[in-house]
Amino acid sequence: MTLLVPFDASPLSTTALERAVTFGDCLDEEVVVLTVIPDDPEYARGRGWITRGEPFDPETTEAGLRSRAADVAPEATFRTELVDPDEPTATSTTEVVREIRRVASEIEASVVFVGSENAGSVIAPQSSVGKPVASDHRYDVYVVRQPGGSVDQEELTDVDSTTE
Numbered sequence: 033m034t035l036l037v038p039f040d041a042s043p044l045s046t047t048a049l050e051r052a053v054t055f056g057d058c059l060d061e062e063v064v065v066l067t068v069i070p071d072d073p074e075y076a077r078g079r080g081w082i083t084r085g086e087p088f089d090p091e092t093t094e095a096g097l098r099s100r101a102a103d104v105a106p107e108a109t110f111r112t113e114l115v116d117p118d119e120p121t122a123t124s125t126t127e128v129v130r131e132i133r134r135v136a137s138e139i140e141a142s143v144v145f146v147g148s149e150n151a152g153s154v155i156a157p158q159s160s161v162g163k164p165v166a167s168d169h170r171y172d173v174y175v176v177r178q179p180g181g182s183v184d185q186e187e188l189t190d191v192d193s194t195t196e
Contacts, residue, residue, distance in 0.1 A: 033061045036141035036171075037108075038132045040067065040079050041100045043179035044147030051176060052145040053105045063108040064139060065101045068131045069093055070124035071116040090114055111135070136171055147176045 037052045039045045056063040073088035094112045115127040
């Protein structure tokens with residue numbers, strides 16, 4: 033069993049990585065951190081990997097993401113895939129999704145830990161990888177919708193009080 037975590041250093045993907053490490057420790061399973069880097073400066077800016085005006089260098093981006101993942105999961109296997117859209121109508125997000133699904137199949141992932149606000153939503157924005165990755169039936173999906181932190185007790189519902 034291999035646990036796969038697509039990682040872009042966002043708060044949700046970081047929480048997903050933390051959860052995968054916890055599961056991996058409990059189940060004595062390997063955790064693979066996958067960062068997919070499209071050859072697209074605008075995608076990198078949108079993820080906060082570079083700032084406006086900063087040149088896009090995939091190797092520097094990879095080093096930074098690897099460092100951030102290692103801070104959370106030093107024992108995990110880190111893997112980077114660089115993608116270049118091979119069809120004119122493909123978006124960078126489409127290429128990222130394809131690569132995540134390809135790697136999940138290649139390593140025979142049993143669970144993919146996805147940090148996404150909308151992986152289970154009916155309406156999904158074009159920039160999300162959550163919904164298309166979650167739709168693959170070859171592996172289970174653990175969706176992290178909230179970044180780590182404390183639970184607001186007022187948001188919890190007492191299930192016993194809703195039944196008679």
